[in-house]
Amino acid sequence: xxxxxxxxxxxxxxxxxxxxxxxxxxxxxxxxxxxxxxxxxxxxxxxxxxxxxxxxxxxxxxxxxxxxxxxxxxxxxxxxxxxxxxxxxxxxxxxxxxxxxxxxxxxxxxxxxxxxxxxxxxxxxxxxxxxxxxxxxxxxxxxxxxxxxxxxxxxxxxxxxx
Numbered sequence: 001x002x003x004x005x006x007x008x009x010x011x012x013x014x015x016x017x018x019x020x021x022x023x024x025x026x027x028x029x030x031x032x033x034x035x036x037x038x039x040x041x042x043x044x045x046x047x048x049x050x051x052x053x054x055x056x057x058x059x060x061x062x063x064x065x066x067x068x069x070x071x072x073x074x075x076x077x078x079x080x081x082x083x084x085x086x087x088x089x090x091x092x093x094x095x096x097x098x099x100x101x102x103x104x105x106x107x108x109x110x111x112x113x114x115x116x117x118x119x120x121x122x123x124x125x126x127x128x129x130x131x132x133x134x135x136x137x138x139x140x141x142x143x144x145x146x147x148x149x150x151x152x153x154x155x156x157x158x159x160x161x162x
Contacts, residue, residue: 006149011091013142018083020135029072041128
């Protein structure tokens, strides 16, 4: 494949991965208001439903909803930023766009994912983390493909080196 094909295909996969993050954020947002569970894949917290918790202390449920809406907003913003950087920067071969498009989701995932493995609550990992893992795998494959394109010399650079 040519440099341009690697960049175009890599950026396209990065955008597709970012779209999965965006869809997850939208689902996360609506689930905060219109569901019987706490969030995707988390129906109860140690057997306590949102309705039961709301009966005990409505402020706690209001606070949890507020946090879920905020998280949905930040996931959506990250997806839009990463997808935009990939489509308008990485696709054009801009190193700075690739670097930022990789750093932004890595920081988000590095902060968010470890808490899921500390055993504080039970969740269905397929529905709770599955979409994020799927989007991440697609995004990483795209980032690697784009990196291959970025590393290849542009035709003008190759001619100047001779």
